[in-house]
Amino acid sequence: MRRPLLILMVAAVIIALLVTLGLSGCKKAKTAETTAAAAETTAAPAETTAAAAETTAAKKLVFGNLPTSLSDEWNGYSVENFKFAADKKGVEVQVIDAGWDGAKQLANFEDLVSKEVDAIAVFIWTPESGEQYAQIAKEAGIPIFFENTKLSSDLIEYTFKGDYVFNVACEYDNIGYEAIKWLDTEYPGCKIFYVRGQPGMGIVEAYEAGVERAIAESTSGTTIAIRRDTQWDTQTSQPEVADIIASGKKFDAIFANNEPVAQGAYNALKDAGLEGTIPIIATGGGPTGLKQFDAGIIDATVASPVSLQGLWLFKAMWLYCSQGIEPPNKFIPLPNMVITKDNLNENIPWPASEDLFKYVGGLDSW
Structure with missing residues (x-):
């Protein structure tokens, strides 16, 4: 009777061991599966981030x-x-x-x-x-x-x-103000010929506000004696200035609304034998203006870079x-600031x- 019982006990132990090993194997397999899934999940956001970065890099403005x-x-x-x-x-x-x-x-x-x-x-x-x-x-x-x-x-x-x-x-009014203020300081009481650009753009109109403000502040009697309009270029400014010279109207300084306009004014003065007798202040401060200083065309410019x-x-x-x-x-x-030959190094x-x-x-x- 004891032998069958012993056999049964041994069999039970073997079965228990097999069950334990089986369960352990399942747990390890599931753990491995879970770990792999987690790795895939972690990789997904990384791939998304990389894709987004790639999209941003590819998007050229x-x-x-x-x-x-x-x-x-x-x-x-x-x-x-x-x-x-x-x-x-x-x-x-x-x-x-x-x-x-x-x-x-x-x-x-x-x-x-x-x-x-x-x-x-x-x-x-x-x-x-x-x-x-x-x-x-x-x-x-x-x-x-x-x-x-x-x-x-x-x-x-x-x-x-x-x-x-x-x-x-x-701020064109400030530029106009600085130009007239400089003429008023350097040539007090002068009669200015204002060779303007083209009205109607809001630019000349703003310039005028600054010009009038500077004239109002003058204590030396500086005035705007003449105004003529141009297309902001040499081709239209030269005949306008030549016409005024021919008319005999008096002026002793010129405010040109930019450096191409100043070139036209200078050309007209030169043709009339008045080269070097009338100071010219322009606006700009660009390469053309810097060359004009060297050529003696302008005396000053209100630089705006x-x-x-x-x-x-x-x-x-x-x-x-x-x-x-x-x-x-x-x-x-x-x-903006007034530039002359004395402070060219300050020009931007x-x-x-x-x-x-x-x-x-x-x-x-x-």
Whole structure:
């Protein structure tokens, strides 16, 4: 009787061991399966992150830039600096020149909208024209940025109607003020011939506000004796000045609204045998102006570095489109100062270089 019982006991022990080993094997297998699944789960977010990074890297920003005319030195150097900064950030820039044709510039704008670029910068003729661009951009969902003309100004009693992200331009009234103030200081009581640009853009009108302010502050009797309008160039300014000289009207100083206008004024004076007898102050401070100092064409210029206009414009677009950062101020004015032969080293250059980035606080933050 004991032998069968012993056999049964041994069998029970063997069965128990087999069951234990079987359960242990299942647990190890399940643990391995769970570990593998967890590894797969962990890998998924990593793959997602990598894919997102790859997508971001593959997404190259494309900015549109619409100049009024690249033949214009002022406009051209703004675009040069814009493209220079864009190249440093790996941004593609599509520049379409309007060649002084307003209708063509609008058509160029609509072309960029159809291409669905990430943002568009427009060098505008007038605040009013900017409103049309702003409306089209809003309907297309494309952020728009403006340069060259201040959109809203109490000086010309104009409030811009439309949405935009950023605007950079000269405070032209301050430039006009500085020019007349310099003439009043250096040539007290002078009779100034103001050779203006083209009215109707809001620019000459702003200049006039500064000019009148300086005249009002004069205690020496300095006046604006003559005004003539031009197309902002040498070709139209020279005959205007020649006509005044021929008329016999008296003036003893010239304020030219930019350096090409100053060239035309100088040419007319030279043709009349008056070269070197009438001081000329211009505006700009660009390469043309610096050459004019060497040639004795101008005596001073109110410098405004358009290089910074292009850089601020790009910076605003870059931060907005790459990081969603809006500029702290929707408008930034360019600095200006009177430059003569005595302080040429203080002039901020127009040609593009990384050295200019410091003047706009770099490109990576406001």
